[in-house]
Amino acid sequence: MIQVPSATADPERRESNMEGVGFEKDAALAVVGEQAVEIDPAVERRVLWKIDLFFMPAMLIGYGFVYWDKAILGSASLFGMTTDLQLQLMDYSTSPPSKDTTRLSWATSLFYFGMLAGLYPMTFILQRFNIQRILAPIVMLWAITCAATAGITTWQGLFVQRFFLGFVESVVPTGFMTIVSGYYTQSEQAMRQAWWFSGTGWFTIIGGALNYAFGQISSGSLARWQYIYIFAGVLTFLFGIWCAIMPDSPVSAWFLTPEERVVAVERLRKGQTGVRCQKIKWDQIKESFLDIKLYLIAIMMAAAYTINGAISGFGPLIVSTFGFDTLDSILFQFPVGGVCLIFIPLCGFIASRIPNTRIPMLITCCLPVIAGCIIIWKSEWGYKPAAPVVGYALTGFFGPVVSLIITLGASNVAGATKKTIMAATVFVAYTVGNIIGPQLVNSKTVDQHYPELWKGMVICYCITIAAAAALYGVLWRENKRRDQMDLDDAERDKMAFLDLTDKQNPFFRYVL
Numbered sequence: 001m002i003q004v005p006s007a008t009a010d011p012e013r014r015e016s017n018m019e020g021v022g023f024e025k026d027a028a029l030a031v032v033g034e035q036a037v038e039i040d041p042a043v044e045r046r047v048l049w050k051i052d053l054f055f056m057p058a059m060l061i062g063y064g065f066v067y068w069d070k071a072i073l074g075s076a077s078l079f080g081m082t083t084d085l086q087l088q089l090m091d092y093s094t095s096p097p098s099k100d101t102t103r104l105s106w107a108t109s110l111f112y113f114g115m116l117a118g119l120y121p122m123t124f125i126l127q128r129f130n131i132q133r134i135l136a137p138i139v140m141l142w143a144i145t146c147a148a149t150a151g152i153t154t155w156q157g158l159f160v161q162r163f164f165l166g167f168v169e170s171v172v173p174t175g176f177m178t179i180v181s182g183y184y185t186q187s188e189q190a191m192r193q194a195w196w197f198s199g200t201g202w203f204t205i206i207g208g209a210l211n212y213a214f215g216q217i218s219s220g221s222l223a224r225w226q227y228i229y230i231f232a233g234v235l236t237f238l239f240g241i242w243c244a245i246m247p248d249s250p251v252s253a254w255f256l257t258p259e260e261r262v263v264a265v266e267r268l269r270k271g272q273t274g275v276r277c278q279k280i281k282w283d284q285i286k287e288s289f290l291d292i293k294l295y296l297i298a299i300m301m302a303a304a305y306t307i308n309g310a311i312s313g314f315g316p317l318i319v320s321t322f323g324f325d326t327l328d329s330i331l332f333q334f335p336v337g338g339v340c341l342i343f344i345p346l347c348g349f350i351a352s353r354i355p356n357t358r359i360p361m362l363i364t365c366c367l368p369v370i371a372g373c374i375i376i377w378k379s380e381w382g383y384k385p386a387a388p389v390v391g392y393a394l395t396g397f398f399g400p401v402v403s404l405i406i407t408l409g410a411s412n413v414a415g416a417t418k419k420t421i422m423a424a425t426v427f428v429a430y431t432v433g434n435i436i437g438p439q440l441v442n443s444k445t446v447d448q449h450y451p452e453l454w455k456g457m458v459i460c461y462c463i464t465i466a467a468a469a470a471l472y473g474v475l476w477r478e479n480k481r482r483d484q485m486d487l488d489d490a491e492r493d494k495m496a497f498l499d500l501t502d503k504q505n506p507f508f509r510y511v512l
Contacts, residue, residue: 114166147233194348204337309437
């Protein structure tokens with residue numbers, strides 16, 4: 001049975017202890033001391049199950065909404081949005097006349113410019129204040145903004161809406177990334193980060209099915225694309241209600257008993273990553289931007305997610321050029337979602353069971369993406385060809401690649417402010433990739449199979465592989481150096497919850 005420290009045994013003393021911890025220290029010190037205590041494995045399993053049950057289904061659905069409301073644009077463009085908002089124009093300067101989709105490209109990219117503007121300030125606000133008081137109102141504002149798309153009547157209005165939508169949505173993925181790092185051990189994080197990120201795959205399929213269903217509407221006062229946005233906004237608002245009951249950390253997790261909260265915190269001691277500290281520390285900010293890991297992970301994310309910027313905004317349009325009709329083009333998003341749905345959790349499961357396999361799996365998953373891009377580019381396009389459809393499905397391996405990058409970023413930093421910086425930087429890189437992607441789709445080169453797009457994707461994934469290999473070398477060398485240090489193990493437990501960074505804490509070990 002767990003030996004509960006005396007400071008946590010009495011509720012009044014525990015509350016007093018929490019007040020005494022202050023913003024500058026890790027919240028874990030409110031329920032545990034400097035020395036490790038023995039915990040009952042059965043209690044730990046029960047605690048882990050409760051944490052999983054509260055967070056994982058809701059986070060998977062929540063990130064699914066994040067992915068879906070961006071991908072809606074690709075389907076909406078097939079349901080009259082491009083005509084209604086003048087997003088697609090005929091270019092009569094060419095012979096024969098060609099379609100100019102520049103405005104649609106910018107509508108896709110402006111979402112990510114908004115996210116880029118919001119990431120650092122939103123993530124710092126989330127660290128500094130209680131999570132539910134920040135996350136819930138912002139998610140509900142996101143829901144309203146999404147539904148309000150149905151009321152837009154001009155392409156200029158859509159540009160403004162897309163920027164603001166990206167700004168308010170920016171808090172969600174970084175919030176999820178830091179929440180997982182505050183509730184789960186290093187070995188558990190790969191699977192849990194993969195679970196919520198697998199919402200990408202689930203909602204490629206579910207969202208595609210819903211878009212297909214709305215595509216059957218042939219009556220009503222609204223256009224089909226307007227119904228999709230209103231429905232997405234309503235579902236997102238319901239997710240915001242869940243955010244309103246989210247606890248700040250394991251220390252205040254209302255769904256755990258007082259004894260279980262101690263276990264939830266104590267089991268994180270070994271990883272030396274800390275739980276939660278609300279003080280923003282400038283020394284950790286400086287260290288973050290001098291850390292090569294930050295830049296290698298950012299390069300990997302920016303390069304790997306370039307393909308999503310193109311696929312989410314232009315996927316159905318690209319597939320429609322293979323010879324399929326509007327509704328069939330939406331259904332062909334299912335194989336991409338299926339690859340994400342299967343391989344994101346699978347890679348997370350393998351990483352949680354076999355140590356130091358994250359980077360090797362990441363490099364391996366890059367290869368099918370490269371192959372898929374080459375197949376689409378070099379195969380024959382015509383009336384319902386098989387080869388480019390297979391190649392298009394293979395691009396779904398971008399999902400496990402990105403999921404593993406998120407895991408590497410979250411698991412390889414310690415210190416609350418440094419974790420905030422890493423989370424924000426990962427998704428800044430994510431926005432950069434998504435901004436670049438749509439700009440590679442040149443509608444004037446459709447007869448040549450969009451060569452700029454597929455060449456760009458191959459180059460980006462080669463860059464991802466090179467950066468991953470460099471990161472492996474950096475982390476392996478640092479772990480080897482630390483293993484050779486003469487350290488006093490008695491100090492390990494004391495350092496776990498002092499809000500030290502991975503560089504400040506010699507007991508921290510990096511996962512590869």
